[in-house]
Amino acid sequence: MTTENPTQHILTGIDNLDAVLKDIGAGKLLLVADASFPFLNIRHRVEAVSTPYVVFSDFGSNPLYEDVCKGVSLFRQAHCDTILAVGGGSSMDVAKCIKLFCRMNDGDCYLQQDFSDSGIPLVAIPTTAGTGSESTRFAVIYHQGVKQSVTHPSIIPNYAILEPAVLSSLPVYQKKCTVLDALCQGIESWWSINSTPQSHKLSCEAVRTLVDNIEPYIFENSAAAAALVMQAANKAGQAINITQTTAPHAFSYKLTSLYLLPHGHAVAVCLPGIWEYMLSHPEHCKDPRGTDYLNRIFSDIAEAMHRQSATEAIDCFRALLAKMNISQPKANNREEELAILTRAVNPVRLKNNPVGLDEQAIQSLYNNILL
DSSP states (O other): OEEEETTEEEEEOGGGHHHHHHHTTOSSEEEEEOTTGGGOTTHHHHHTOSSOEEEEOOOOSSOBHHHHHHHHHHHHHTTOOEEEEEESHHHHHHHHHHHHHTTSOTTSOGGGSOOOOOOOOEEEEESSSSSOGGGOSEEEEEETTEEEEEEOGGGSOSEEEEOGGGGGGSOHHHHHHHHHHHHHHHHHHHHOTTOOHHHHHHHHHHHHHHHHHHHHHHHSOOHHHHHHHHHHHHHHHHHHHHHOOOHHHHHHHHHHHHHOOOHHHHHHHHHHHHHHHHHHOGGGBOOTTOHHHHHHHHHHHHHHTTOSSHHHHHHHHHHHHHHTTOOOOOOSSHHHHHHHHHHHOOHHHHHTOSBOOOHHHHHHHHHHHOO
């Protein structure tokens, strides 16, 4: 199956890989693959590709700027002309940055130079159903200990190949965290102040499909559900590419580092409380389309979740977390940790949120998130 968005081709089935590489005229690949690659059930399908390749895997789950520089060097030294990313979010982030940096001046920090399209083709094969990074213009790397968000339209992969068979071999907890990230992205994109009719359509399709298929995907390892979940996660990624994320993601980042929670777990424990707060504080609405509009959006999300009201949808979300054993982080020193969390909220993501959150609200919400 093939679908398209304005900037890329999206195909289903790894059997498309050779045809894609032929179509783009690939002569030599830089295969960017994370540490999970040797254990993937599609590894042999990737390695059997007819185009010559070299492998770059010298990076971790939170890739560093220096890691990307090593990838750029290998790309140049091996005379590659195409990049193939296989893996989760870290592989996608590294591959996107290599694409962006590989034609830049290596005498200066790439992050400080003007970004432009390098013209290097990028093909992405995601191995989780979560971030939808294979269809976004965003990448994250760390430079001198600081998280750097790299954004440019040219780093959206030219082709995304979705192969749901890869999901069957994932650890169950990883499946839970990644699919919850996709569900949160679908919901957040829907209520973002940057939403559009196109993003609403993508969000609706993503949320409805995920809610209908999460349980057979997680608890039954259903191949049919996995195929639908992977498509839905990609649509959530396309929606986020338009709107960016909002408060639940802004809250999640420090939870991840402070309590060593996977990203999807951290976002999921933030979302229901924030949604509840927004429902009860319509006076703080900052979406220019108004409070009535926002309430309709909340109702539309609830309908996609097969619930009669937003309150019921929030209860449904919490029940899903409980069924999946997704627990809230436990505070060791509540007062100190609340102060750290409150100071660390990402202000860029908060700007996209439809309801304003002041420092007192942020601290109160974190207090409810922590056990």
